[in-house]
Amino acid sequence: MRFVFATGLTVGLLIAGLASADPPAPPTPAPPPAAAPAPPQLAPGEILAKMEAGNNASADQTLNERLTVVEVDGTRRIYEFTFQQKGSKRLVEFTSGESKGMSVLVEDRDTVYVYLPGFRKVRRVATSAMNQPIVGSDLSNEDMATTSWAQTYDVSLDKEDDASWWLALTPKRGVVTSYGKIVHRVEKSHFLQQETHWFNAAGTEVKSLVASQPTSTDGVYRFRLAVFSDPRTGHRSELETTSARYNQGLSDDVFTLRQLQWGK
Amino acid sequence: MGKVARARRAWPLPRGAAVALLVLAPATAEAAPAWIDKLELSGYLQSDIRFDIDNSRGPVPGQGYTFSLNRNDFDLKLKFTPHPDVIAVVEPRVRYYGFVSSQTLAVADLWNASDVSPFTLYMDQAYVAVKGVPSKWIDLKAGRMQVTWGSVDVFSPNDNISSRDLSDPLDYTRKVPNEMVEIDAYPTSRLTLNAIWIPIFQPSWLPPSAPLAYSVQKNAQGCLTQFPAPPLTVAQNGQLEKLFTAVNPCALNIPDPSVTTYLPSNKLTDMQVGLRARMKLGDLDVGVNYYYGRFGFPVAYDATVLVSPGAPKTTINYSAEVVYPRMHVVGADFNYSSHWLGDVGVVGDLAVIVPEPVSFALGIYENGSQLLQLSNQNVPGKAFVKGAVGLERTFGSALYVDALFIHGFFDEFNDVYGLHNYVSLTPELHMLRDRVKLRLASILDLTDPSYVFYPQLTWNPLPSVELMIGAFVLGGDLQPKNPLDYASRSKFGQPAAGRDEAISRVTVTW
Numbered sequence: 001m002r003f004v005f006a007t008g009l010t011v012g013l014l015i016a017g018l019a020s021a022d023p024p025a026p027p028t029p030a031p032p033p034a035a036a037p038a039p040p041q042l043a044p045g046e047i048l049a050k051m052e053a054g055n056n057a058s059a060d061q062t063l064n065e066r067l068t069v070v071e072v073d074g075t076r077r078i079y080e081f082t083f084q085q086k087g088s089k090r091l092v093e094f095t096s097g098e099s100k101g102m103s104v105l106v107e108d109r110d111t112v113y114v115y116l117p118g119f120r121k122v123r124r125v126a127t128s129a130m131n132q133p134i135v136g137s138d139l140s141n142e143d144m145a146t147t148s149w150a151q152t153y154d155v156s157l158d159k160e161d162d163a164s165w166w167l168a169l170t171p172k173r174g175v176v177t178s179y180g181k182i183v184h185r186v187e188k189s190h191f192l193q194q195e196t197h198w199f200n201a202a203g204t205e206v207k208s209l210v211a212s213q214p215t216s217t218d219g220v221y222r223f224r225l226a227v228f229s230d231p232r233t234g235h236r237s238e239l240e241t242t243s244a245r246y247n248q249g250l251s252d253d254v255f256t257l258r259q260l261q262w263g264k
Numbered sequence: 265m266g267k268v269a270r271a272r273r274a275w276p277l278p279r280g281a282a283v284a285l286l287v288l289a290p291a292t293a294e295a296a297p298a299w300i301d302k303l304e305l306s307g308y309l310q311s312d313i314r315f316d317i318d319n320s321r322g323p324v325p326g327q328g329y330t331f332s333l334n335r336n337d338f339d340l341k342l343k344f345t346p347h348p349d350v351i352a353v354v355e356p357r358v359r360y361y362g363f364v365s366s367q368t369l370a371v372a373d374l375w376n377a378s379d380v381s382p383f384t385l386y387m388d389q390a391y392v393a394v395k396g397v398p399s400k401w402i403d404l405k406a407g408r409m410q411v412t413w414g415s416v417d418v419f420s421p422n423d424n425i426s427s428r429d430l431s432d433p434l435d436y437t438r439k440v441p442n443e444m445v446e447i448d449a450y451p452t453s454r455l456t457l458n459a460i461w462i463p464i465f466q467p468s469w470l471p472p473s474a475p476l477a478y479s480v481q482k483n484a485q486g487c488l489t490q491f492p493a494p495p496l497t498v499a500q501n502g503q504l505e506k507l508f509t510a511v512n513p514c515a516l517n518i519p520d521p522s523v524t525t526y527l528p529s530n531k532l533t534d535m536q537v538g539l540r541a542r543m544k545l546g547d548l549d550v551g552v553n554y555y556y557g558r559f560g561f562p563v564a565y566d567a568t569v570l571v572s573p574g575a576p577k578t579t580i581n582y583s584a585e586v587v588y589p590r591m592h593v594v595g596a597d598f599n600y601s602s603h604w605l606g607d608v609g610v611v612g613d614l615a616v617i618v619p620e621p622v623s624f625a626l627g628i629y630e631n632g633s634q635l636l637q638l639s640n641q642n643v644p645g646k647a648f649v650k651g652a653v654g655l656e657r658t659f660g661s662a663l664y665v666d667a668l669f670i671h672g673f674f675d676e677f678n679d680v681y682g683l684h685n686y687v688s689l690t691p692e693l694h695m696l697r698d699r700v701k702l703r704l705a706s707i708l709d710l711t712d713p714s715y716v717f718y719p720q721l722t723w724n725p726l727p728s729v730e731l732m733i734g735a736f737v738l739g740g741d742l743q744p745k746n747p748l749d750y751a752s753r754s755k756f757g758q759p760a761a762g763r764d765e766a767i768s769r770v771t772v773t774w
Contacts, residue, residue, distance in 0.1 A: 097727035126609025136697035263351040
């Protein structure tokens with residue numbers, strides 16, 4: 001008998017790109033840095049690459065996150081976790097809720113380890129668990145483990161207005177994902193990922209993300225709040241960065257099995 | 265994380281201290297947050313109520329439909345990090361039982377909290393870990409720990425470092441903490457090495473129903489109906505039976521057998537060691553290990569039957585001794601998951617066990633003279649194999665299924681009882697966005713056959729709060745098919761396996 005790995009794995013590129021940076025003062029809404037000159041005509045792949053580069057602008061980051069799951073009837077459940085990232089590797093530790101003590105190490109999209117307090121051991125997570133929701137929220141493990149869309153999806157320009165590009169992403173041949181299509185709204189002045197919409201294979205929108213409350217600290221310009229929702233049901237999850245530290249010189253040793261079980 | 269605030273001290277100060285205080289005040293103000301950051305607190309409170317839902321599996325038929333457990337656990341885990349590379353972990357647990365110690369408590373003892381409200385204090389962990397000593401890629405841990413090895417959960421035959429705590433069979437993942445020293449080496453990111461030294465052996469803790477494996481069966485008139493077969497051959501047990509068939513079973517007074525465990529000595533020769541290497545090879549995680557120590561469950565070693573003729577009844581005292589045989593275990597385990605395999609996770613454990621042979625001897629004496637002497641090889645000295653292999657898969661976001669094939673249960677040691685084959689199947693259905701889970705755990709003994717069915721419905725109404733109702737149901741023959749055959753006892757059907765129970769549990773974690 002095994003205990004099902006039912007809760008979340010990690011917080012990935014989405015959070016990496018949506019967090020604030022504000023050590024030690026609390027994050028404050030900040031005017032956006034001066035907009036870059038109007039960009040020249042860019043290929044969709046270049047826009048996506050710039051957006052991902054912006055998401056991963058810092059060499060490393062440690063974020064304290066508050067995840068509020070809002071049920072359709074308005075009931076709210078709040079979970080907290082710490083998220084550390086360096087490059088494509090992440091270490092997540094739940095610090096409240098029934099998953100407290102559970103730690104997750106994401107080495108890459110298909111290599112995820114979890115420390116389970118109940119068994120007092122580290123276990124590799126089966127890839128089929130990647131589409132499970134995190135603590136009943138609108139974020140799935142796959143969403144969180146995604147390190148780069150460009151590696152997994154082909155990209156094209158869906159539409160464009162004065163302020164934004166709308167990029168349409170479809171899975172590359174041979175790549176297994178839970179989504180048939182993803183649409184990003186990238187705001188033009190800073191290549192920020194402002195909205196994302198996920199569609200299943202049948203073309204139905206199953207999830208959306210709207211980011212807000214831009215903050216700027218230590219030269220890192222990010223959104224502080226991200227609201228994930230299911231357009232079909234109205235269920236939503238609010239992901240708020242309560243504190244953040246960037247470019248602290250995190251060692252590679254933080255993102256190892258050694259650290260995952262340290263002091264457990 | 266929960267933090268422990270430092271208690272504020274309010275000692276009166278001598279007059280001269282005021283100046284020093286002024287000088288030190290800034291430093292003190294700086295130190296307080298630092299200390300708080302070094303402490304981390306977590307734990308849980310769990311309240312458990314159980315009710316026997318069978319009327320036939322107790323020591324005597326008819327002892328069912330009563331509350332069997334009313335228990336509260338308070339667990340407190342404290343982590344202290346005086347230095348980034350040093351951590352001390354202490355995890356005490358207080359367990360309160362809602363029953364008084366006896367239904368015939370003396371009035372004079374009603375003041376005594378340990379009788380009126382019995383409790384037990386456990387220390388689940390108490391260790392210190394140091395990172396990067398003596399080399400940058402080596403960690404040292406020493407103290408009271410629980411260690412789990414193997415890829416397969418619960419049923420790994422390579423999981424021998426910490427014995428199992430089955431004092432509550434429904435809480436089957438618990439381990440017996442023990443004092444040990446562990447060295448973990450990480451020479452590369454793909455390779456982990458572990459070495460463990462355990463000076464003193466700690467046996468597994470057994471369920472309260474375990475003594476029923478040795479109890480004699482009597483009818484309502486108190487007459488002997490069945491004696492538990494010792495681990496002899498069927499022919500030898502036939503000899504034993506003949507000795508008593510001539511006697512009127514109602515003229516026999518046979519108290520329940522007394523069984524004594526013989527624990528290993530505290531000498532260096534009885535210490536245990538374990539070595540393990542784990543590697544990451546693409547989608548495959550693989551480990552190899554070696555363990556030298558003791559089997560954590562008792563194995564019957566010898567027995568003495570003393571017959572004391574008398575009037576009106578002949579008294580027969582049966583006493584037995586059990587030991588924890590030495591063993592060498594060489595094992596391997598793996599964990600694999602890949603898209604090309606349909607995202608199915610595959611886990612497996614295999615262990616070759618070389619046991620210390622155990623001979624069982626039984627002597628029957630009447631008034632000091634030997635009536636019969638029998639012996640049998642209970643555990644042959646030859647190597648045997650235990651293993652488990654399993655598949656797991658998540659279907660959509662709502663259904664998780666785990667299936668295992670097990671050769672050799674964790675309490676089986678290739679003695680006269682043998683090694684059974686089992687199938688474990690556990691579907692788990694997630695509803696209402698993970699707030700409600702229905703888990704249907706089951707194990708079927710393919711050799712008996714007998715089974716365990718353990719359905720659980722859990723609800724997380726709020727973060728950190730879990731409510732669970734469930735049942736633990738055992739099936740199979742209550743009595744052995746052949747009373748003379750030690751191996752014919754049903755694994756989960758025999759009364760020693762426990763009771764059918766309904767469960768209600770509330771857990772709050774922090």
